Amino acid sequence: MRRRLATFLHRHARVRLSLLLSAPLAWLGLAYLGALAALLVTAFWSTDTFTGNLIRTFTWANFEDLVTGEVYRTIALRSLGVAAAVTLIDLVVAFPMAFAMAKLASPRAQRWLVIAVLTPLWASYLVKAYAWRVLLSADGLLGWGYGLGATILTLSYLWLPYMILPIYAGLERLPNSLLDAAGDLGARGWRTFRTVVWPLAFPAVVAGSIFTFSLSLGDYITVKIVGGRSQLIGNVVYDNIGAANNLPFAAAVATVPVLIMLVYLAAVRRTGALENL
Amino acid sequence: MRSIPRMAAAVAALALAAACGSTETAAPAAPAPGVSGFTPPKIDALASLGAGEGQVNLVAWAGYVEDGSTDPKVDWVTEFESSTGCQVNTKTAGTSDEMVNLMKTGEYDAVSASGDASLRLIAAGDVAPVNTSLIPNYADVFPGLKDKPWNSVGGVSYGVPHGRGANLLMWRTDTVNPAPDSWGVVFDPASPYKGKVTAYDSPIYIADAAVYLMSTKPELGIKNPYALDDTQFQAAVDLLKQQRTIIGEYWSDYTKEIQAFKSGDSVVGTTWQVIANLATAEKAPIEVTLPKEGATGWSDTWMVAAAAKHPNCAYRWLDWIISPKANAQVAEWFGEAPSNSKSCAETADPKHCDTFHATDEDYFSKVYYWTTPIPQCLDGRTDVTCKDYAEWTRAWTEIKG
Structure with missing residues (x-):
């Protein structure tokens, strides 16, 4: 029986393939894209303020409010700025760190450094955010106070490993011989970096930036903890679901980061970086 | 100086208060009685108390129904179960919306509704009027909490006040x-x-x-x-x-x-x-x-489901949760003023009622409860x-x- 099944599968490549792909495709289709589709559909509904029930009739009202409300534009731009700043800071911090890990450290030290980078991920997100709250408090170690700057700083800390690891992996694949060749041909450090290391590590940098950018764009807890009086897109979504029970409007707001990410991914694709991942 | 367990209890109580506090603002409610003329569906209150059904299903804010599993010292459910024979099954809700939705399933017998959920439940016919004559402890509830817009419609009581x-x-x-x-x-x-x-x-x-x-x-x-x-x-x-x-x-x-x-x-x-x-x-x-x-401010109400499968046990629970001892326990654990006037003599901290102004109607006359x-x-x-x-x-x- 088993043998016949094996023969059958061997002869029918398509059946074999469909069996292999059915689980991941079901996951992608139902759990992932399905949820996104549901979100998009909900955004065109409204809620009854008396009963709190969804009214399943098509309306553009949520998007009209979103587009005409000046406050939402401000918040979207602010969120975009925060995500960009976090990505930039993480890149500046992560690149030298990843380079040192991949090219300078001994294999033994390399392992320990990877563990050291990963360790903060084992601690709870909330604990780390509150630790920063204590650090930044008026009588804390840093005492810089709360606000947008504190949010950017805390997010940069939280997402740093997600930037270091892809760059580290990318740089590790970069043969040392290329660096030696550049040196032999007379290139100094900066020139080697600009013409050899950076172009080859760029896809890895893009991969890291996708993580830090999208994670920052969706965050609403850190800004609640250290953001003082500021708010980001995530808070608008949270307030509309958690407080107002207005799922449709929250869904409409939630399409904003989705759109931003699609634009970002499209831009990245044009650079050809995704093919090299 | 507080002892460690009491501090832990206080922290937990705070967490609960925070959880509920932020959610009591959650949902749209029905108009106040007599304001926009909404008439609740005609549902009869329980006429007389029968034998207990052996169990009761509750929807409650975290911290309102404690059987010692959160903290062994915090337990006002075990005694209820042994004295009435009603096994308590609790579903903790995080928001008023969740409470309303859970009550719509018909699986639950009673709910601790806040001011922004209670009227919605009444208007939708999800909860029944409460025959307060079947609840002996109701007589001791502070008059300032009885027959209020968030727990009564047209002079008919739809629940018993829990605390504020x-x-x-x-x-x-x-x-x-x-x-x-x-x-x-x-x-x-x-x-x-x-x-x-x-x-x-x-x-x-x-x-x-x-x-x-x-x-x-x-x-x-x-x-x-x-x-x-x-x-x-x-x-x-x-x-x-x-x-x-x-x-x-x-x-x-x-x-x-x-x-x-x-x-x-x-x-x-x-x-x-x-x-x-x-x-x-x-x-x-x-x-x-x-x-x-x-x-x-806030003021919560225990209500009985219109489709309650265990109404007799539900009534016994309503009577129990506003009984002096249990009401004192829940008020101290959660950090609010009890609704039973006799609870003040039962609190572990003798000054609890003073701290929370339980007997101070003048104080509460200046409080506009969340709606x-x-x-x-x-x-x-x-x-x-x-x-x-x-x-x-x-x-x-x-x-x-």
């Missing part, structure tokens, strides 16, 4: 001088405490601004801080936008506020009694008061449309900018 509390003004005694007696200190744009003022991070906080405007701008004619027409609402929103310039941070998490007051990041702002108690226990130099303008704003003005006006909670939420986003 007020949102207070807290300040650090070492920096704020003189001691404030008005919300003005958190609304004054020229405040000397600029950058260290805190406010509650929820759209329902607009009502706090409305309460302040009731006495400072009587020409606006605000009668109920949850019933605001366009002009009144705009005035409250403008006041809050102006307040934003002096705000250090908004809080919705109790630990955040305690820590901010301890470190001095916040020196004045709105709070709950439990937060003040815990901050004091952590040696923060703070004081609280109910400002002269009054304040917002969810709806288009039909809750203060009885029919010539204007009031702003509903969805609009409050959007305005809150705009206020924070």
